[in-house]
Amino acid sequence: MSVQLYQTIKTPISGRRFAVGDVHGCCQTLKKMVEETLQITKDDHLYLLGDYIDKGPDSAGTLDYIISLQAQNYQVYCLRGNHEENLLQAWQAYDSRTFRLFVSRINKSGNLLTDDAQIKPAYLHFFKNLPYYIVLDDYYLVHAGFDFSKDDFLVHYDAMLRLRGSRVIPPNKEAVQGKTILHGHEVFYLDEIVQRINARSQTIPLDNGCVYTKPHKRLDYTKTGHLCAFNLDTYGLTAIKNVDI
Numbered sequence: 001m002s003v004q005l006y007q008t009i010k011t012p013i014s015g016r017r018f019a020v021g022d023v024h025g026c027c028q029t030l031k032k033m034v035e036e037t038l039q040i041t042k043d044d045h046l047y048l049l050g051d052y053i054d055k056g057p058d059s060a061g062t063l064d065y066i067i068s069l070q071a072q073n074y075q076v077y078c079l080r081g082n083h084e085e086n087l088l089q090a091w092q093a094y095d096s097r098t099f100r101l102f103v104s105r106i107n108k109s110g111n112l113l114t115d116d117a118q119i120k121p122a123y124l125h126f127f128k129n130l131p132y133y134i135v136l137d138d139y140y141l142v143h144a145g146f147d148f149s150k151d152d153f154l155v156h157y158d159a160m161l162r163l164r165g166s167r168v169i170p171p172n173k174e175a176v177q178g179k180t181i182l183h184g185h186e187v188f189y190l191d192e193i194v195q196r197i198n199a200r201s202q203t204i205p206l207d208n209g210c211v212y213t214k215p216h217k218r219l220d221y222t223k224t225g226h227l228c229a230f231n232l233d234t235y236g237l238t239a240i241k242n243v244d245i
């Protein structure tokens with residue numbers, strides 16, 4: 001199996017560029033963002049930052065929607081998130097009973113599986129082809145972040161999926177060649193995201209915890225629960241409330 005580790009994408013001549021944070025099974029919210037709010041056209045680029053599945057109500061529906069956009073030649077580029085990686089790893093490591101338990105009970109994503117507890121072929125194909133990061137002319141896109149404590153941060157793939165702490169670890173400016181880093185994975189409150197954008201921060205988080213719409217032990221749910229889209233050219237942020245839960 002050969003995995004495409006990263007993808008390089010040139011800026012489109014016409015069309016807009018948007019990056020959207022963690023969707024986590026909130027298919028209707030993603031659909032609303034794409035069709036009503038942003039009104040994405042086939043000239044636009046849409047970058048999804050990983051974690052399409054788990055937590056929310058419809059993992060399979062979210063994948064079906066993304067795959068159908070790509071099949072219709074919308075320019076939708078998808079990163080690998082830790083939830084997609086975890087699913088693939090569990091599939092390889094667990095017996096089918098444990099695997100079904102993990103996917104259905106723990107992650108509430110039973111609709112990704114066939115009756116005999118295999119990942120449905122279309123989803124397996126989708127997951128296997130997800131890159132760990134995307135290089136644009138002026139941005140790096142990554143699910144969680146890069147480990148800048150390492151000189152060769154571009155080969156530390158596990159950090160790209162799981163790192164937390166873009167608040168504390170500054171990017172190595174020279175190493176990223178002036179590119180801005182966009183990431184998801186770690187929930188940031190909306191005011192923090194706006195602040196990072198307005199400050200033209202070198203690292204911009206875009207996960208506002210779309211699925212956290214109710215009181216939560218660790219997060220202030222009045223400041224989460226939005227799906228965020230960032231316009232890479234205008235620096236505009238569009239945040240919409242979750243409509244799935």
Ligand SMILES: [Mn+2]
Nearest residue numbers: 051081082185
């Ligand atoms: Mn994540």
